[in-house]
Amino acid sequence: MPEAPMLEIRGLDAFYGEAQALRGVDLTVAEGEVVTLVGRNGAGKTTLLRSVMGLHRQVTGELLFEGRDIVRTPAHKRARAGLGWVQDDRGVYASLTVEENLLLPPVVSDRAWALDKVYEAFPVLADRRRAGGTTLSGGEQQMLAIARVLRTGARMLLLDEPTEGLAPVIVRQIGDIIRQVKESGGTVLLIEQNVKFAATVADRHYLLAQGSVVESLDNAEFSARQAELLQHLGM
Ligand SMILES: Nc1ncnc2c1ncn2[C@@H]1O[C@H](COP(=O)(O)OP(=O)(O)OP(=O)(O)O)[C@@H](O)[C@H]1O
Numbered sequence: 001m002p003e004a005p006m007l008e009i010r011g012l013d014a015f016y017g018e019a020q021a022l023r024g025v026d027l028t029v030a031e032g033e034v035v036t037l038v039g040r041n042g043a044g045k046t047t048l049l050r051s052v053m054g055l056h057r058q059v060t061g062e063l064l065f066e067g068r069d070i071v072r073t074p075a076h077k078r079a080r081a082g083l084g085w086v087q088d089d090r091g092v093y094a095s096l097t098v099e100e101n102l103l104l105p106p107v108v109s110d111r112a113w114a115l116d117k118v119y120e121a122f123p124v125l126a127d128r129r130r131a132g133g134t135t136l137s138g139g140e141q142q143m144l145a146i147a148r149v150l151r152t153g154a155r156m157l158l159l160d161e162p163t164e165g166l167a168p169v170i171v172r173q174i175g176d177i178i179r180q181v182k183e184s185g186g187t188v189l190l191i192e193q194n195v196k197f198a199a200t201v202a203d204r205h206y207l208l209a210q211g212s213v214v215e216s217l218d219n220a221e222f223s224a225r226q227a228e229l230l231q232h233l234g235m
Contacts, residue, residue, distance in 0.1 A: 004067050006031040006156060006187050007052065012061035014047050014211075021047040022059070023211040029156070034178060034188040036198045039208035040233055045191045046088075048208070049158050052189065053085045054078045065156075080108050084154020088161065090141040094134040098125055101133055101144055105152050111185075112153030121180055122147050124173075139170030146177055150186070157181065159190035163197055175201050195230055199223040207232075 005028040014022035022044050029035045037045040050056040052063065054075035063071040070078055079085065093101055102118060102125070119126035122143050128136065136144065142162055149157055162178075163171045171194070178188060178201045192198040198205060205222045207215040207229070222229070 003031070004064075005029060006033075006066060007189065008062070008064040009052070010062040010064075012048070012051065012059060012063060014044070014051050014056060015058045017058075021211050022051070025061070025208075025211075025213055027206055027213060027216075029187060029189050031155075031187050032182065032185055033204065034182050034190070034202045036190055036192045036202045036205045037208060038192060038195065038198060038205055038229070038233070043208040044211040045208055046160055047211075049160055049189065049191055053083055053158055055085070079152075079154070082109055082111075082153075082155035084149035084152060084157045086145050086149050086157060086159045086162065090138075090145040092133040092136065092141045092144055094132065096133055097130050098133070098136070098144060099129040102148050102151055105148060107151070107153050109153035109155060111155055113147075113150045115151070118147045118151055121150075121177060137170075139166050139173070142166060142170070142174060143177065146174075150181065156187040156189065159188065161191050161193060163192065163194055171197055193233065195222075195226055195233065199226065 007029040009025055009027040012022055012025040013020060025048060037048060039045055047056055051059045054073060059071060061071065062069055065081060065083065102115065124140055125143060125147055128140065162174050175197060181188060199219060199222055203219055205217045206213050
C-alpha cells in the first residue's frame with residue numbers, strides 16, 4: 001500500500017463571515033514533494049495556505065497532517081508538529097542581528113538545520129550574521145525568513161509568494177534554496193504567481209479559481225502549458 005501523503009486535504013471550505021473563500025478543496029502533498037498553488041488574485045491561495053497553518057480558522061472539512069486531523073488544532077501546535085510558516089512579511093526583527101533572528105524560534109524536531117548548515121546554504125547570511133535586521137535587502141530578508149524556519153526543523157515549509165518583488169538574481173537564489181530543501185528531504189507547499197519560476201522548482205501544481213481546485217498538474221504538463229496558464233492568470 002502506498003504511504004499516506006504528508007498533507008491531505010479533503011472537502012475544505014473556508015469562510016470570512018458569510019463569504020465563502022474556499023469550496024471543497026481536495027489536495028495532497030507527499031513527503032519530499034514541492035507543490036505550488038497557482039491562480040489569479042482572489043482565487044483563494046493565501047486562505048488555503050493560512051488554513052493549513054491554522055492562521056485562518058473559519059474552516060470545515062478534513063485537514064490531515066501525517067495522518068492526524070489537525071483542522072481544530074491551534075497554529076502553535078501545528079508548528080510543533082512540523083509545519084513551518086515562512087512569514088509573507090518576512091517577519092525579520094529589526095532590533096536583532098541575523099544570527100539572533102535565526103536562533104529565535106525554538107527547534108521542533110531532529111530535522112533542524114544546524115547553524116553551520118544554514119550558513120553553508122545561505123552564504124549571504126553567513127557574511128551578514130552580525131548585521132542588524134534592518135540593514136538587509138528584501139532578498140536577504142526572504143532568505144533569512146526561510147532559513148529561520150529550516151533551523152527549527154519544520155518538516156513541511158509553507159511559503160506565500162517567496163519571490164514576490166525580488167530581483168531575478170535573488171529569485172534564482174531562492175530557487176536554489178527550494179531545490180536544496182527538497183534534496184535534503186524537505187517538503188514544500190508554496191504560492192507562486194511566477195509560472196516560469198514555479199516550473200523550475202516544483203513537482204506538481206494546483207490551479208485554483210474562485211475558491212476551488214480546477215486542475216492538478218504534474219510539472220511536465222504545467223511546463224508544456226505555460227503560455228496558456230499565463231493567459232489564464234492574466235499575465
Ligand atoms: N480578511 C478577509 N476578509 C474578507 N474576505 C477576504 C479576506 N481575505 C480574503 N478574502 C476574500 O477571500 C477570497 C480569497 O482570497 P485570498 O487572499 O485567499 O486569494 P489569493 O488567491 O491568495 O489572492 P491574492 O494573491 O490576491 O492574495 C477573495 O475573494 C478575497 O476577497
